Amino acid sequence: MGKNSKISMFDVCNYTIFALFTLACFFPFYYLFINTISNNDLSSRGLVMYFPKGFHLTNYIQVFKIPGLADATIVSIGRTVIGTVLTVAASGFLGYLFSKPTMWGRKFWYRFLIATMYFNAGLIPWFLIMLKLGMVNNFLAYIVPGIVSPFFIILVKTFIESTPISLQESAQIDGAGHMTIFWKIVMPLITPVLATIAIFSAIGQWNSIQDTVFLITDSKLFTLQFILYRYFQTATSLASLLQAGGGSVNLATIQTATSIRTTVSMVVVIPILLVYPFFQRYYVKGMMIGAVKG
């Protein structure tokens, strides 16, 4: 009896602590969301605390009328799609090439690549070189530096090396070139790894703000993340944007600093929430493969 009550006491504490921490992780998402669909006047006074009040969806339409926001959405989507496609293609192809022991100087070039994971020249030397390369205020700065990613290449190479080589060999005997072998034989095999890479790369691209902070001053190239960051820095200029959304004099739906901040936040987080359930099963696998050294 004594022993049983002691164990259940442990369980009670354990469940409670996990429930509280889980709530703490989830509540901010919920809190922002209910504020975006509630009466904007109540929301800006902080009176929407647990449940939506005065439901409406106008914020999600109004917010895209803010100058620059539609452009930023296009830039964010553009860099995510183009960047992800190129990174996945390059990781797959390089992973394949480096899995070939016959490659000229393979050991050296592989180290040449992997070494970049462990050193970097430093922010300012990097910035000055990027400036010289014309990467400042250039959309390519979002894409090109990230195409070759050592970590992803290790993932692919390790995975290819774990698959039977016989398929590749028989295609080789039939006279297939490397391009054909890669497309027809290796690609279908490594799809699960490429899916993992695509998800990580896309989330990285979508969430990135550092490159915009360092390299971009042209407002046409701002991303959603950067615009959102600026909404928290410049409360006064945000107020002037409100007029742009005008037309409505209804206090419940007129845009406020709070409604803009929360709605843009939701716009930024919704894509993540949408893909999250699908890639959850991939990330553990991805991390386990990554733990194996290349």
Next chain:
Amino acid sequence: MKANPHHHVYTPVSKKRFHLGDKYQLFLMALPFLLLVFVFSYLPLYGWIYAFYDYRPALPLSQNEFVGFRWFTSLVSNEFQREEVFRVMRNTFAISTLGLLTSVLPVIFAIFLTEIKNAPFKKIVQTLTTLPNFISWVLVYSFAFMLFSVDNGFLNNLLINMNVIDQPLNVLGSDNHTWLSMTLWGVWKGLGWGAILYIAAITGIDPELYEAARVDGANRYRLMWHVTVPGIIPTFFVLLVLGIANFINSGFEQYFVFKNAINMEHIEVLDLYVYNIGIENNNFGFATAVSILKSIVSLILLFAANSMSKLVRGEGVI
């Protein structure tokens, strides 16, 4: 379908051609990508030269004044600069130390989560606690702002409604406990994710070990302490070593989004400082000198951590 009369002739020829040029062909296909690596990872090392100039990007390098080691010596000789660097290093060390101390939390999280036998509950906990890892720091700041701001934040409304306080607290616009709050945000964002590797490690522990201990009369706590903990210590050690290797790379984004005029004194870590003096204030020569020192120290730490790992486990981490 026609039989191919050339088949027997062709196969050996094409096979031979394939093998002759193969090694160069493979290299040539990788070459464009290796060039990208060179340009974006190795070429910036050439930028180290700017640390020896009073550099203005608008002028060609030859027209900039060569200053030798002046930027490096000014770190020590110039009293103002010395104090600045001391403050920045203090912030970096404080935040990194707190980060290392909290690196034990994912271990605890994983051990106690394994004790939860209700599968749906466990699934929900894992799903929702991992989620914050996948959002940007800007979004974390957005959450912080909505929950803790002075005028309409959730916390202030809650506490005022409950009559705990009568004046709103300014959590974000204060420099009290900056290091601690930065650490706690890091924990909030990374705890669930950090626990995944440990949960996987626990899953890999041989169930017979638990059986044997149970037969020997071990209770729940003894099983946790004598079977689970030793099972995940190796994983913890590897991650700890990597944490030490990254001691001065405390990061940029988190501090960049949370910084303001009030908390700058304690939030300005090395990366943020380099950004402020270099890109914000255009003092490129000095900022490059600091960047170089940081890169070198960081490399030394990596090798030290690696040797430590070799000494203890007989295996390195790089």
